Amino acid sequence: MTAKQLRERLELQLLSEPDPDRDVTGGYAGDLLSWVMGRAQSGDAWVTIMTNRNIVAVAALADPACVIVAEDSVVEPDVIALACEKGINLYRSSRTSFDLCCSIGSLLGV
Amino acid sequence: MSEPVRFHFDVAGDNFASAGEASVKVKKLLRQLSMDPETIRRVSIAMYEGEINMVIHANGGTADVILYPDRIQIVLSDTGPGIKDVSLAMQEGYSTAKDNVRSLGFGAGMGLPNMKRYTDRMQIESEVGKGTTVTMEVFLPEAAR
Ligand SMILES: Nc1ncnc2c1ncn2[C@@H]1O[C@H](COP(=O)(O)OP(=O)(O)O)[C@@H](O)[C@H]1O
């Protein structure tokens, strides 16, 4: 499933989508950036409530397929612009991390 | 023998927002050099953790990345407070980070353990009151040499 397909299926709000065809191969939930950095796999959909600029650096390095901000956590425009510039798909949802992960899991069949 | 390729970065100590920029740049540079993705991932993640540490704990420093034919070396150097007990600092979950840092998602105490995990060699030289130098090396896969 591509990042764009995942966004459509989960009805996520589109913040930045420079790489719509990126393949989503798994998922990871976490807000402690070092933890995410060390454990998330390339290709994961990363679900978090963190929205500061550092999530873009973490995403640029850990290489998830997309970042999904849960619970409508506020994302500043400069973070969205930075995500776009760095090639990071960034989405948002009113649902909780747990809820989103359940849906991602069943969509991916894990 | 030609001189190894070197990249040098100054890491500002007061700016959380831009923390990690040097690592993201290195990732891009290594990509342009067509290094294998796993090596790039390991180098850039280890460097990011070190870079963040210099921002959080040491008021900034310098980062040097040196490309040898068989390995990539990352040297992070600061003149911060130093680390009193390195083996304690190396433990997963150990952190002296303040609450304002934690609220940004840092301070999980996973930085140094991640750096160790993602590299083949890591050495910490630190003196309290003088500063810290962390040297890490990632060996290139045989095929890339
Ligand atoms: N460059 C540094 N200068 C001074 N202290 C450091 C430095 N790097 C790490 N430390 C110390 O080691 C501890 C553990 O580091 P780390 O594993 O990266 O966890 P964290 O950064 O999340 O606290 C830090 O909390 C800090 O006390």
Ligand SMILES: [Mg+2]
């Ligand atoms: Mg750290």
